[in-house]
Amino acid sequence: MPVGSLLLNGIASGLLLFMMAVGLTIVFGLLDVLNLAHGAFFLSGAYLGYRFAGEATASWGSFTLALLAAIVVGALMGGALMLLTRPLVGRGHLDQALLTLGLSLVVTELLLEIFGRNDHAVAAPTGLDGSVEIFGGAYPVYRLAVIAVGAVVAIVVWYALERTSAGALIRATVADREMVEAIGIDVRKVTTVTFMLASALALVAGVLSGPIKGATAGLGNEILLLALAVIVIGGMGSVIGTLIGSLLIGIVQNLGAVLLPQFSSFLLFGAMVLVIVFRPQGLFPTAAAVER
């Protein structure tokens, strides 16, 4: 059994999932907003990849353009979502969930109107679209590149949140909003910027996943579901927990498909159930999330 390449796959899909889930967990665990439109954001990124990079072959320029567009559009969408959820502050999670779920349906249908109803593929940049011999068989180079990029993003996100003063500000806002306001910092600015960054990251993940998963309407919900499972397993608001949860899910999915094919759909949610029963705060909860 090709364990080596299955593990590589698990890591590649886990890292893509991480980029998507980390924004969701920051916004939920740290800012207390449950954003069910996050999957639709990811999908928007995939469609931007299709629009800019094309389906058959992509130049580095066009693929980079897609990534830049994803950052800009993502930031705008995050800002818009921030404005939309502001009136709901203090009205509980159900209202937020319904609002953002509705938004995700609207965004998905808009994407189909704009980019057409056909399912689309997204091309990988030239040079990354081939295969290399690894573990005794052909393996797509692009997935190796995704692993490299995903690892860098994971380190940057962790460092930014845990080791920089900006990250400390975000965490402080969560822990004690009044105190942060009292020392003269505009909390709204902090939350808005965080929202924009988290959404941009989701769109970037969408572009990067394009050459693997394509751009098709059902993708947003599929990835959102996995990301919610990651958060349950990893613990809310925790970068390390999200990373480990994502990798775990990526690897379980890939190995499970081969080792226990008839149970592969259940493995993931079975793991989730175990975590909920025995460790409801997740495997790696943040201090802030636990105290709440």
Added chain:
Amino acid sequence: MAVRQSSKPLPILALGLALTLTACGGESLGGTSAAGAGDDTVKVGLIVAQSGVVSAVGRDMENGLKLYLKEHGDKLGGKKVELVTLDEGANAQTGSAAVTRAVQQEQVDVVVGVTIGPTAMAGRDIFDSTKTPAVMGNTGAVELGGKLKSDWVWRGSYDNRQPGNSLGQKLAEAKDGGKFYVIAADYSSGHETLDGFKATFPADRIIGEAFTPYGTTTDFSPYLQQIRASGATNVFAFYTGSEAIAFTKQFHQFGLAGKVKLYSAGFLNEGSALEAEGDTALGIMNSTRYNWDIDNPVNAAFVPSYQKAYGGLPTVYSATMYDVGAILDKAVSQVQGEVSRESINAALAKVGTVSGARGELSFDAGRTVQQDFYLTEVKKTPEGLRNVTVETLPKPKSDG
């Protein structure tokens, strides 16, 4: 420590999961207002997915029927057609809502279309209890011809077992044709398609089988690596829509294309999927009930007419609905007296052979259309990548 808002994270996450799982396909119904059908009109309810993940297929289906109606002066069997188009959405809930509305509110004489199997299954009891004839124009759910057979449900499309059954007969002839690995999406259509193949293809030449989670698999690499490790020299696969694109591209990326021959039950490289797949689809063989280049007089006129109207080649989805139009046309023309649900259903039973874009069509005793299947291959042509018909396959055996 000050707390901004008290919350219990876990229940709300569970809520999020539940909402995502259940409410994914909640699209609203579109439609037109009711107007009483007079004696010289026939009111047709067209049910197709206009929103959601299968709306590309729904659009092709709608195009096919509308082209037939346009070419025939908006008449079927000499009667003026009043068409009510309802959005099926992407799941059984929205689908059965559309069926209910067509049958009860709009009081249509006949329902045509239906994009996905779950809508057909959910609608079956409605058609049966209200005695409304329904001509399926896409789904090939086996149970509609078996356990759930109804006097009112006609499969103008196909039976899910037919493409594999036809192809299996052909491939079984070549005794030295190598070993097969069979793989399909894990839902009824996938299982039924493989059943059809296994009914006519020798079991000792099938060395592996896999079913991939339906609707959630975008990465087929673990399965492709299994296929590679199995040493199979051929694959028979069933995938549609976005899964077809992902499977085809990854089959190529993981180095199987060129080494392992890929056969499919149609749909793998159909219509816009082929554009997305590009050269990675080269050499893939499909067993299909319709291809743009099949040789019959109706198709010779249909293809240019479709291209003129919609600017692309017709797909199996549009051709099937065009044929449903032709079947209904002939049936209504044979109605004696008043056009009603009963008289249309009776006429469908006696419609005999109809010439469609797919060739000569007739219903068997199980109300399933009997038709030829064709083996096609993806080739480079001067007009770009195309599915090119290689030969006509043996007729599907009547039990499947």
